[in-house]
Amino acid sequence: MTVRFDKLGVVIAAIVAYAAFAAPFATFRANRIVPGEARSILEALPAATGSPLLAVIVAAALIALLKTPLIMRLAAGVVALAALALLIGVAGSFLTPEGNTFARISPASGFWLLIFAFTLLLADVLTRLNLSPWARIGVLVVAAAAIGMLLVSGSWNSLSILKEYANRADSFWAEASKHVTLALGSLAAAVIAGLPLGILCHRVEKLRAGVLNVLNIIQTIPSIALFGLLIAPLGWVATHVPGAASLGIRGIGTAPAFVALFLYSLLPVVANTVVGLAGVPRAANDAARGMGMTERQRLFGVEFPLAFPVILTGIRIVLVQNIGLTTIAALIGGGGFGVFVFQGVGQTAMDLVLLGAVPTVALAFPAAIILDAVIEMTSTGRREAQPA
Amino acid sequence: MKEAGVKAWLPSLLRLALVVLLIAFVTNPGWFEPLLKPLTESNAPAIYNQGSLLTLTLLHLRTVLIATVAATIVAVALAILVTRPAGVEFLPLSRSLVNIGQTFPPVAVLALAVPAVGFGEKPTLIALFLYGLLPIFENALTGLTTLPANVVEAARGAGMTGWQRLVKVELPLSAPIILGGIRLSVVISLATATIGSTVAARTLGEVIIAGLLSNNLAFVLQGGLIVAALAVLIYDGLSAIERYTARRMGQETA
Structure with a gap:
């Protein structure tokens, strides 16, 4: 069996490699207007979640890189995005010093690039699936519900944008x-x-x-x-x-x-x-x-x-x-x-x-x-x- | 007969008058002070006095030009890539990306670019570039995918290589449509560049914002009118170039 690469997968894997290992995952700032300090995935997350997240990301990027069935690519994209969405909230609470209300934790370039890369993967899968209009609206509703649940559950509350929201x-x-x-x-x-x-x-x-x-x-x-x-x-x-x-x-x-x-x-x-x-x-x-x-x-x-x-x-x-x-x-x-x-x-x-x-x-x-x-x-x- | 002659000349005359008026206004705004004075209150200045209108107009045009040239190069290159056999699998995805990209409001792009590159001209260039990409890419794609099949076949039959076909047949034939995209992109950029002044880019938006902040309607009006006049003239100029290239390609103008 020969290994065949997916052309878009090469692009996605390159972005993921840079974003996961070279770019900062989260930014820590002592208050809301000072410049931030960069934190990589392993620094931003507790040991028990940091390495698993890296493993998920790398696995998803590999699935994208190789010629794989659409359903597998869909699953890879969804799992990677869900893991990122959940864990950025964990990073928020992990990086915030106990009882400190001034510190601001925000997602950094690496996080956004990872989101971009896996959204690209999902967008590609959805385009190739050629969904009917109703199915597209369905996907939208599911995505909106997932984001809504994350917002309501408060798992993102330690992130800077929601702290601004809480203030107003x-x-x-x-x-x-x-x-x-x-x-x-x-x-x-x-x-x-x-x-x-x-x-x-x-x-x-x-x-x-x-x-x-x-x-x-x-x-x-x-x-x-x-x-x-x-x-x-x-x-x-x-x-x-x-x-x-x-x-x-x-x-x-x-x-x-x-x-x-x-x-x-x-x-x-x-x-x-x-x-x-x-x-x-x-x-x-x-x-x-x-x-x-x-x-x-x-x-x-x-x-x-x-x-x-x-x-x-x-x-x-x-x-x-x-x-x-x-x-x-x-x-x-x-x-x-x-x-x-x-x-x-x-x-x-x-x-x-x-x-x-x-x-x-x-x-x-x-x-x-x-x-x-x-x-x-x-x-x-x-x-x-x-x-x- | 005579009436038809006047009708045919009238638009050109109006355009010429607009050019003269625009140049007179940005080089000698003082001449127009009596016209704008009634719009000001309590002896506020009627002509923008925190910088030369000419400099701002040129800076405005420079920003739009740089962004449009960059957007044209990238968008056309991308459209060529996804219409070649090697890149054809990116075609549906690039279409949906273009669609998604259009939903990002310019203000958001501008504001989000600030943390990455700082205040000033750079975030404006980024926003204009991203916004300019979409219409040009879309039109280049339409142009390259709707070429008459017999012409492309004939070029292939004549033994042209892929590169020769692209440069000598496909690009010239789709030039009018690509130009249409560039025209759309320029007009959008001219107006959007004014928003760049909210993040301290030096464009004509500076005049408008100064007017909004000091409640000086004369400033708002002169800034807005210069941009609108530039947009109308550039739109007309590019339309003329488009018609010219379409005629050279032996196509009917739409």
Whole structure:
């Protein structure tokens, strides 16, 4: 039997070798802003767990390196990631001196590289398994549940990012709800306004170029400038339009952030509606007309369902983009996870930055996976219906 | 006839006017002070006074240029790699990685790069590079995988080696699509570079942030408008290059 190497496995094994033996596993800091000291796996973990972890990692890397069955690679990836996730918490409590509340333990580059390498392995396996949309959502739910359980069980509580969280648990959830409200609210507004506008642009050719050009130009205005520019008009509205202020419209804060996000969201929604409607096969429209369908029936019964996957793609772009852009709203007092990011940058407290950045990614990533799955579900029926 | 002539010239005239206006503004912002003065309160300066707008504009462009060149080299090389027989098993994985990468918000990338490389231009370059990779890679992949099969076959039949086919046939044919990706990436980078100023990179974002901090709308407006004008002009310029290469390749423009 000849030994055959997996090409991606070579890359993964190289990363793992460097991360496990040359890079620091965890960082110890006497308090939250001083530079840290590096700790390797064997230094960061009690003897009873350090060597087994190394053994698991090396075994998983070997499975990745050699040509092995997919199911074995899947198991290797899951076991390695689970071991890392569990033991980084152990490292946290092991490295924290008894009764010391100032010390901060955070995962270091070696840990992140190991996570990256085994995520790569899992991503490869999952891509090759070619899972159905529902199965992908299932995998996501299982992963989210596992992370949720680790968070609730408190096994990560000795890590620096959760210490930052413990210090501001209340404001964390307030900012989280602001973040979600801003991102989803502006998306909803953009869909409500953008769909009719897209339909109008599809029907009235004269409008199309003009509307799309204006929306394109809005996209070129940097987000921080657009947020800033809306402060003045909304401030004016708040003071001059009766009742506006009581609705929460103010120059700074959530209102300009909402309007800016809405404006950025319009282009993908409108443009994809136009593209989707333009892509409706002529034959389908003619057939509908021949059946005596009215204009309205055709729109809702034929054109819209056929254009739906394309429109949904626009909504996916907006959702992921909005979750990211909302972080910038913090610069104009709009709240959201950006508050922690910018506070952290200001105090050079990286744990605080992570407290803002990690949840943002944790929102955007599942949003993308779920919408991708939904898009695939809605477009498969279509693919079968018409030979591509 | 005459009307059509005016219509055809109008966009070029507008573009030229925008170029002149932009150059005048960054070299002689003083001329425009009366226009911006009404936006300021209690005698605050109407023109950014903590650095030259010209220097900041050039630094901004330099940051975007470096990041885009690096992103183009890496993204195109990667796309070539995964479309060769030796790298084809990486193709599905690289597709999903690109998809995953797009879900990372720029602010997060920027902020997370700071502990690794410190404040200033470097984290901005990293964020712009990572963000620029995705559209270019995606387009290069589309370009290289949707080549007309008969052309590639003909090149093979003519006895070209793999390298010759790549350089003389595949890359030139996919050039317009790759350029489209570069254009998208540049426009995103121009706007994203402004966020770099939150981690002390010297870009036009500095002007906008100074405006936000001192409640000076004139600063916000001039910073935002310069970036938007740059983006519109560069977008148009690259579109023109794209059309030119597409014509040379004998393709219809989309």
